[in-house]
Amino acid sequence: MKAMKSNLFLCLCAAVLLLTGCCGCRSHQKRTQRPLIGTEWKLVQLGGRTMEGADADSFTLRFAETGDVSGKGACNRLMGSYQVGEDRSLKIGPLGATRMMCPDMDSETQFFQMLDGVTHYDMDGPMLMLLDEGSLVAVFQAADSETK
Known part of the structure; x- marks a missing residue:
C-alpha cells in the first residue's frame, strides 16, 4: 500500500x-512572438537546407500593412504583393526583382520559386514557417530576435 x-x-x-x-x-x-506584418524575416531554412555562410544573411522578407511584400535574395531585391486570409492562407505575388547576376543563382532561383508556391503560413515564437499545401518549404526567423 x-x-x-x-x-x-x-x-x-x-x-x-x-x-x-x-x-x-x-x-x-x-x-x-513577432507579427507577420512589419517584421523583417531572415531565411534560416529553404527546402530542408539550412542557410549557411553568405546565404545566412542574404535572404529576407518584409510584409507591409499595405499588402506589399519586399525583401532580397542572394543579390537581387524583390517587391510585389501578398494576400493573407484568416485561416493563415498566404498568396505571395506577383513578384518583381532586380536583374543582377549573382554568384549563387541556384539559391536565389529556388527562393523565388518557393515564394511563388506558398499557400499558408504558421508561426511559433520568433519563427515563421511557409507552407505549400501543408508541406514545409521555408523557415524564417524574426531579424530582431536573433540575439535574444
Missing part, C-alpha cells in the same frame, strides 16, 4: 511538472 501511494505521488508530481513546464513554453512563445 505504501509503495502504491509513493508511485501515485510520483505520478502526480510528474504531471504537475509537465503542466507547469508547458505554461513556461507558452509564456516564452507569447513573449517572443
